[in-house]
Amino acid sequence: AQPIILDGDPGHDDAINFLLALISPEFQVLGLTTVFGNVGLDHTTRNALIVRELSGMDVPIFAGADRPLVRGRISAEAVHGDSGMDGPDLPTPTRGAEAGHAAHFIIDTVRARSGEVTLVPTGPLTNLALAFRLAPDIVPLIRQVVWMGGSTDTGNWTPAAEFNALADPHAAQIVFTSGVPLTMFGLNVTHQAIAHPARVAAFRALGTRMGEFAAVLLEFFAEHHRERYGWDGGALHDPMTVAWLLRPDLFVSRSMHVEMDLTAGPSAGRTVADVWNVTGQPKNAEVVTGVDADGFFALLVERLGRYP
Ligand code: BDR
Ligand code: CA
Secondary structure, three states, X not given: OEEEEEEEOOOXXXXXXXXXXXXXXXXXXXXXXXXXXXXOHHHHHHHHHHHHHHHOOOOOEEEOOOOOOOOOOOOOHHHHOOOOOOOOOOOOOOOOOOOOOHHHHHHHHHHHOOOOOEEEEOOOOHXXXXXXXXXXXXXXXXXXXXXXXXXXXXXXXXXXOOHHHHHOHHHHHHHHOOOOOEEEEOHHHHOOOEEOHHHHHHHHOOOOHHHHHHHHHHHHHHHHHHHHHOOOOEEOOOHHHHHHHHOHHHEEEEEEOEEEOOOOOOOOOXXXXXXXXXXXXXXXXXXXXXXXXXXXXXXXXXXXXOOO
């Protein structure tokens, strides 16, 4: 099984990504790490604890950064509710997080499993950036990074910037310039997979606690997308990362040069992607550009259906 660490800010779509990985025998989930993002770190960590408990899996959880490296913190209660995972009744977790910082866990784990570990961040890249700066020796030891964030075209938090990129653009730039093998799932592809009512109904039709949990999460997540975009459901961003590890045949991608806009203007936080290689700069990211959305949702339903 492929050893992976999931780093996120649950978050409706982060939660579904965690559940997808935890039930899939293709992976050995070495740990879940949390970061500020959709809501504050206390809430994202608590949500990770809840998801672990619902999954019935035994995996360590480490809390990480509670703020970005340089800029001020932003958050997305407007999308995810005050808890960060509003919608379903959330149980009180009975077990806490481990002692120690997520960045240290990432460093120790990558060193112990040299060349093997895939990192799957689905929030701001602060924990990865901290780890890369504290221990530059780990960068060549990482198998790959698979990130949900950025966009080759428009943003969702400003006209130019996607939320995870904007939330810590300096951390993202550290990762983009690190030389680590990196695959990016931006809004340009995640906006191709909308959890419309028929797709939500497929989760509910599983008739299980997990199917119902996912359906209620997706129904809450849809509300913001209806108001903002006029879409009949939420864009299921984060689970594309783990889905791609399981079924790369469902996606198309191309490698390109990507850099962060770190200026203070209207394009601040943009992932400037050289789609047509107009600069000839070295390609540092595999950018996913297309998805078989029906195949993606079928995979999610089949996997979540494996929970009792
Ligand atoms: C990203 O921001 C968060 O709201 C989601 O969890 C996803 O990771 C989409 O822009
Ligand atoms: Ca997220």
